[in-house]
Amino acid sequence: MDLPPDGSTQELDPLERQVVDVFVDGVRVLGLPRSIGEIYGLLFISRSPLSLDDLVTRLNISKGSASQGLRMLKSLGAVREANGSGGTERRTYYEPAVELKRLVGGFIREQIRPHLDSGRAKIERLAQTAGTVEDPEHRKFLHDRVERLDQWMRSGGRVLPVLQKILGQ
Amino acid sequence: MDLPPDGSTQELDPLERQVVDVFVDGVRVLGLPRSIGEIYGLLFISRSPLSLDDLVTRLNISKGSASQGLRMLKSLGAVREANGSGGTERRTYYEPAVELKRLVGGFIREQIRPHLDSGRAKIERLAQTAGTVEDPEHRKFLHDRVERLDQWMRSGGRVLPVLQKILGQ
DNA sequence: CGGCCTGTTCATTTGGAATTGAACGAAACG
DNA sequence: CGTTTCGTTCAATTCCAAATGAACAGGCCG
DSSP states (O other), X not given: OXXXXXXSSOSOOHHHHHHHHHHHHHHHHTTOOHHHHXXXXXXXXXXXXXXXXXXXHHHTOOHHHHHHHHHHHHHTTSEEEEOOTTOOOSSOEEEEOOOHHHHHHHXXXXXXXXXXXXXXXHHHHHHHHHHTOSOHHHHHHHHHHHHHHHHHHHHHHHHHHHHHHHHXX | OOSOOOOSSOSXXXXXXXXXXXHHHHHHHTTOOHHHHHHHHHHHHOSSOEEHHHHHHHHTOOHHHHHHHHHHHHHTTSEEEEOOTTOOOSSOEEEEOOOHHHHHHHHIIIIIHHHHXXXXXXXXXXXXXXXXXXXXXXXXXXXXXXXXXXXXXXXXXXXXXXXXXXXXX
16 A cells, blocks of 8 residues: 555566676675665666666665665766756766776776775785794794785786776777 | 683784784675685784684684685685694694685686676576567667677686786786 | 594574665755 | 755664584594
8 A cells, every 4th residue: 555556667577677686696796785786787778767766666775775876886987877968857867887898997996996005005014013023933934924915916906907908808 | 701811822913913804804805704814814824724723712703603614715725724744633724825826716716607607697598588579679779788798798708817817927 | 332522514693784764955946 | 935856864774694603423532
């Protein structure tokens, strides 16, 4: 009695469901929240841009979720506002960015780089701490390990540009 | 009254704490459970192999956690049993694999490949579903999107070997 | 054999991230 | 102005993967 008894385009049709599920899975691998996958997935398979309310009703998620999800997707560069031509429309509509290059770039910039950077910082502090150890043998061992960690980070840094290059075709 | 009032090597010293934290952060980015990071981190900074019980007491985690964590780390090839020389030791000790190549390889094999593969499968089914759509215009659109998804997957597949190569030095 | 030690399994609990929903702008109308 | 509509924010709630811990398997040793 509260849910509209339907009659309109409320639920996802099987095809949309399938696509959304693919993306839900996809973003889980990337460690992003489910709603992100739902939203992007539905936009990805929709022929025309969708409004926040469209997402809320079609996906059965709260306005809050949709709003926050869209914010993150925008920050990732995975979604853009579709200025519905010259329309003097009040509502804003969203469409997906479908170039892999852009998606990967955004993900690296927003999710990978920050972690790499904070990791580097922590390892620097680590090297300091390790330097204060008395026993020379032990200090040598620690130095080796920290060095190795540092190498890993450098490798990580070197890999990213290559990734972008390959995925940009 | 229940916790041993200490007096021994129970807690982590500051250096160990720092290293463990680095790995805890690291594995969270990869979407792995915290305990994995703790265990690997402590092994990584320990001069000699550690037993399951060592991990339990030093990290204050349950035996169950340690056991499951070690299992996953073994499956990832990130940890190996250290046959304590010729010792007729009952307990088994573990040491970390510290070659980045090996770690990355294991992660790709166990965590990435399976998802890529199941993704491909889903997309194939998707293509079928899309083929049954009546409206030619719409079908064309769907075809384009599914095609794109497929391209993404192929790109992903192509990237992995390159990754391994670069990270293997 | 029977007690003992090491490690595994799995039903239950828990902690923390994601989601909700109500309150709050902000800006477009009359 | 007051009203309505669109969207954001954030404290409270929900939910689920990770952690727990007790029961269990199996090997060793007297």
